[in-house]
Amino acid sequence: MSMNKKLVDMINQIARNTAIQGDERAIAATADHVRKFWDPRMRAGLMAHLADGGAGLDDIARAASMKLAASNAPEVHNAD
Amino acid sequence: MLIKETDYGTPASVSKELVTLTIDGSEVTVPAGTSIMRAAMEAGTEIPKLCASDMLESFGSCRMCLVEIEGRNGTPASCTTPVSPGLVVKTQTQRVKDIRRGVMELYISDHPLDCLTCAANGDCELQDMAGAVGLRDVRYGYDGANHVFDTQANLPNTNFLSKDTSNPYFTYDPSKCIVCNRCVRACEEVQGTFALTITGRGFDSRVSAGMSESFLASECVSCGACVQACPTATLSENSLIETGQPEHSKVTTCAYCGVGCAFKAEMRGEEVVRMVPYKDGKANRGHSCVKGRFAYGYATHKERILKPMVRESINDPWRETTWDEAIGRVASEFKRIQNQYGKGSVGGITSSRCTNEDVFLVQKLIRQGFGVNNVDTCARVCHSPTGYGLKTTFGESAGTQDFDSVEHSDVILVIGANPTDGHPVFGSRMKKRLRQGARLIVVDPRRIDLVKSPHVSADYHLALKPGTNVAIMTSMAHVILSEGLENTDFIKSRCDVAAFEEWRAFVMRDRNSPEAMEAYTGVPADEVRAAARLFATGGNGAIYYGLGVTEHSQGSTTVMALANLAMATGNIGRPGVGVNPLRGQNNVQGSCDMGSFPHELPGYRHISDVATRTLFEADWNCTLNPEPGLRIPNMLDAAVEGSFRALYIQGEDILQSDPDTHHVASGLAAMECVVIQDLFLNETANYAHVFLPGSTFLEKDGTFTNAERRIQPVRKVMSPINGYGDWEITQLIAREVGLDWNYQTPIEIMDEIARLTPTFTGVTYDKLERLGSIQWPCNEEHPEGFPVMHVENFTRGLGLFMMTDYIPTDERTGPRFPLILTTGRILSQYNVGAQTRRTDNVVWHEEDRLEIHPHDAEQRGVNDGDWVTVRSRSGETALRALLTDRVAPGVVYTTFHHPMTQANVVTTDHSDWATNCPEYKVTAVQVSPSNGPTDYQEEYSDFAEKSRRIVAVDAAE
Numbered sequence A: 001m002s003m004n005k006k007l008v009d010m011i012n013q014i015a016r017n018t019a020i021q022g023d024e025r026a027i028a029a030t031a032d033h034v035r036k037f038w039d040p041r042m043r044a045g046l047m048a049h050l051a052d053g054g055a056g057l058d059d060i061a062r063a064a065s066m067k068l069a070a071s072n073a074p075e076v077h078n079a080d
Numbered sequence B: 001m002l003i004k005e006t007d008y009g010t011p012a013s014v015s016k017e018l019v020t021l022t023i024d025g026s027e028v029t030v031p032a033g034t035s036i037m038r039a040a041m042e043a044g045t046e047i048p049k050l051c052a053s054d055m056l057e058s059f060g061s062c063r064m065c066l067v068e069i070e071g072r073n074g075t076p077a078s079c080t081t082p083v084s085p086g087l088v089v090k091t092q093t094q095r096v097k098d099i100r101r102g103v104m105e106l107y108i109s110d111h112p113l114d115c116l117t118c119a120a121n122g123d124c125e126l127q128d129m130a131g132a133v134g135l136r137d138v139r140y141g142y143d144g145a146n147h148v149f150d151t152q153a154n155l156p157n158t159n160f161l162s163k164d165t166s167n168p169y170f171t172y173d174p175s176k177c178i179v180c181n182r183c184v185r186a187c188e189e190v191q192g193t194f195a196l197t198i199t200g201r202g203f204d205s206r207v208s209a210g211m212s213e214s215f216l217a218s219e220c221v222s223c224g225a226c227v228q229a230c231p232t233a234t235l236s237e238n239s240l241i242e243t244g245q246p247e248h249s250k251v252t253t254c255a256y257c258g259v260g261c262a263f264k265a266e267m268r269g270e271e272v273v274r275m276v277p278y279k280d281g282k283a284n285r286g287h288s289c290v291k292g293r294f295a296y297g298y299a300t301h302k303e304r305i306l307k308p309m310v311r312e313s314i315n316d317p318w319r320e321t322t323w324d325e326a327i328g329r330v331a332s333e334f335k336r337i338q339n340q341y342g343k344g345s346v347g348g349i350t351s352s353r354c355t356n357e358d359v360f361l362v363q364k365l366i367r368q369g370f371g372v373n374n375v376d377t378c379a380r381v382c383h384s385p386t387g388y389g390l391k392t393t394f395g396e397s398a399g400t401q402d403f404d405s406v407e408h409s410d411v412i413l414v415i416g417a418n419p420t421d422g423h424p425v426f427g428s429r430m431k432k433r434l435r436q437g438a439r440l441i442v443v444d445p446r447r448i449d450l451v452k453s454p455h456v457s458a459d460y461h462l463a464l465k466p467g468t469n470v471a472i473m474t475s476m477a478h479v480i481l482s483e484g485l486e487n488t489d490f491i492k493s494r495c496d497v498a499a500f501e502e503w504r505a506f507v508m509r510d511r512n513s514p515e516a517m518e519a520y521t522g523v524p525a526d527e528v529r530a531a532a533r534l535f536a537t538g539g540n541g542a543i544y545y546g547l548g549v550t551e552h553s554q555g556s557t558t559v560m561a562l563a564n565l566a567m568a569t570g571n572i573g574r575p576g577v578g579v580n581p582l583r584g585q586n587n588v589q590g591s592c593d594m595g596s597f598p599h600e601l602p603g604y605r606h607i608s609d610v611a612t613r614t615l616f617e618a619d620w621n622c623t624l625n626p627e628p629g630l631r632i633p634n635m636l637d638a639a640v641e642g643s644f645r646a647l648y649i650q651g652e653d654i655l656q657s658d659p660d661t662h663h664v665a666s667g668l669a670a671m672e673c674v675v676i677q678d679l680f681l682n683e684t685a686n687y688a689h690v691f692l693p694g695s696t697f698l699e700k701d702g703t704f705t706n707a708e709r710r711i712q713p714v715r716k717v718m719s720p721i722n723g724y725g726d727w728e729i730t731q732l733i734a735r736e737v738g739l740d741w742n743y744q745t746p747i748e749i750m751d752e753i754a755r756l757t758p759t760f761t762g763v764t765y766d767k768l769e770r771l772g773s774i775q776w777p778c779n780e781e782h783p784e785g786f787p788v789m790h791v792e793n794f795t796r797g798l799g800l801f802m803m804t805d806y807i808p809t810d811e812r813t814g815p816r817f818p819l820i821l822t823t824g825r826i827l828s829q830y831n832v833g834a835q836t837r838r839t840d841n842v843v844w845h846e847e848d849r850l851e852i853h854p855h856d857a858e859q860r861g862v863n864d865g866d867w868v869t870v871r872s873r874s875g876e877t878a879l880r881a882l883l884t885d886r887v888a889p890g891v892v893y894t895t896f897h898h899p900m901t902q903a904n905v906v907t908t909d910h911s912d913w914a915t916n917c918p919e920y921k922v923t924a925v926q927v928s929p930s931n932g933p934t935d936y937q938e939e940y941s942d943f944a945e946k947s948r949r950i951v952a953v954d955a956a957e
């Protein structure tokens, strides 16, 4: 669906622009960027998409999403 | 009271050496190189003058300023004679008195004696000088040759020239001209346009625009510098001619662009007679452009909305109502929507055109009143990458210099900016430095005026393909490092060396060489090499950039690449260097400083930071949401998807200014309560439910912060005809939703800002009154502000080099969309044009045109002036073509000042990876001939017309 597609495009773009730093740092930078700049409902959307298999996520973006999912599932109190 | 700056007659000397002389019996000490005229004035003696002004280099033509010097023959002109040690000068002797009176008599004998009915009456230097020299009679009659009367002895007077009223804002009346040359010099020295000349010699000499054209037809850009310089009524503002001389004035700040010119608003009662650039204004130094000086008529335009309005649905006509009902509606709707759809379903957009105080209150209302961080600003769509990029590399989200700094630059790199159109007064100051010999590198797909204009030409114009800024900047760094031109001392002492080494290894890769990048950029490698060498070795190197850098999918990366380049060459931390964003709107810097971003509290502190949140929570007596909110594009996405339902927009027109119009429209249409606070029914208001009439900068107190971080006062010169200043309207909403706000004046708001923002700690209205303006940071360490940043250390400590990998945008050309569309602006119009279109500035720009290279046009059978459609993956629009080789083959260009153009129907929703700043500057399009506007344009203008219907208040209600 289009909202998810947009989120996937956005995180992939962040991942591509941090990739030059090497995988490990790029994954951390991408996860950190999303944590810092995305509203909770967007992060929740990304988590849901990841849980659904995360179609379309590039490697770094996928790893960053998994890192976010592991760190603590973001509270969804904005969209309740 | 009318504010009058002292005119010292000649510019100040910058010499450090001091010289002492005696003038009229008193000792005076001044810098070497000062004129006798200026030295006298500094000591309090005004020597008569007509052709001199301290805005201009001395000229020495009028012979009014003669003095006698002991031991020297003759009577030298004091404006052209520099001081020297031990001189003994007499400014008033019988000899000079006689000469001055004789000269004056000659002037007056060829000047109309209609002082009583003259527009300059009471403000005429010729009148003043006649008084000063004691002129009592004129022995020559008007029977001889003169320039004053249209007939002579019943025959047409061939020396007479009639008035030129072609310019909508000022009139040239040659019969009053004393040929002092001040206008010509103002146009050259201050404005740098060289539109005026003196034709003929002696008695036949006349001021002439262009090649004896009318002002409007000439190169004149209507900056008004000549009008200001003219000592007589020859060049006068039409508003002055119509209204009469002003009686009081207040200093205020232009509300158009990020230069932030200071003006004297010269008034008669509550009527503006004219706006005169303020000589003590540190951003503009007494100059201005056509917008600030002349285009203020929108404030009283008949289409301005003065009463609040509401409607149930966007298909209904508007209904005028009371403030109570309108404010009540906003509060109850926002509450209802939050109850129904969740807290996060509402948000706000702050305006970069409003004052710091206005903006601060909107973000406070959203955070404190609605408990969310869904607040963003239109700076999102222009300079958000600047904040991100400079914060990452230097540690502060702002440009590094003041505008005066350009006077010390030796090499100027201009990338993605068009200063002479977008930031005209700074453009003039830059051109002045270039005429003095500074070198110039322009990086821009289009041949902007700076590349070749009178007495200025770029050493290198790197006409790159749109979207390849990162490639070109990284390859310039490659040249500098591979040729050993970097500033090792600076890097070692000021920067994070490990990050530098990593960056160096990255930059040195072959694929970053100009030869390898040529395939993407289209710029010959040897030109890039030469430009890089010049920048690294030419002395003080300064970088100026604009929206052509930020509005790309790699906008933030380019900003970091510019920062890398400045650090690698040691061009940071002193006058003449630095990385300088040229901001679009007047208060872009301020709106960002004031916490308009959804992840940041005022002062660029992340919302997740507990200490900062605690500070605000204690002051505001509330609990703040610790999560970042939605940015504008995310709000629109969320609206379409269903979780975002209400938006309070202060002074912005996102439907016209934001990309991918169809997407913006569907987002707005999905909302249940859109509140617009603005001067006019703008395009976004077509989708609004409540309209709150806003106020102009003439009607409220406050501050703007310009592109040099300069906080400048905005002063109320008339009562708001809509009833309230913008900050008061926001306060009404806040009180209605139950917040205990009691600001009596914006002073209290600034006190709160200072209390909560470390970079503003020392800012008060009293201090602004005293100093005129303050460049933040202003705190204990820098009590009077800080012109040049990062002098000893970067704000973040060590400068951080960032690897800037070039990643081509997803927006690619191909067989269906073979051309690249890029967008920009022109001098006479401003942003979406809502204000400037409602002034006489339209004479310079009636419509937006599509610039296309003759080669591309020919292939498509398009002639100059033909209607064409421009189609992209997002949509299509039609406008008329303008054939020009300013754009390269393969590139087309347009402005977006008129709503009918709908240029943003075509732009896509690609955006900067870090900030979501939209990629306006690169859209793949096809251009084909057409017969006129598209169906969508026609439908839209019907719709717009319908949604602007207003039903007046019923008196019985």
Ligand code: SF4
Binding pocket: B183, B186, B187, B191, B193, B194, B195, B196, B219, B220, B221, B222, B223, B224, B225, B226, B227
């Ligand atoms: S208005 Fe400005 S550009 Fe035009 S002639 Fe006067 S100084 Fe030159």
Ligand code: SF4
Binding pocket: B176, B177, B178, B179, B180, B181, B182, B183, B184, B207, B226, B229, B230, B231, B232, B234, B235
């Ligand atoms: S137009 Fe005014 S400024 Fe220009 S030469 Fe004539 S009197 Fe002087």
Ligand code: SF4
Binding pocket: B254, B255, B256, B257, B258, B259, B260, B261, B284, B288, B289, B290, B291, B292, B293, B423, B424, B425, B426
């Ligand atoms: S628009 Fe900009 S350059 Fe023109 S007067 Fe206003 S602040 Fe100055």
Ligand code: FES
Binding pocket: B048, B049, B050, B051, B052, B059, B060, B061, B062, B063, B064, B065, B066, B077, B078, B079, B080
């Ligand atoms: S003012 Fe000195 S010659 Fe005119």
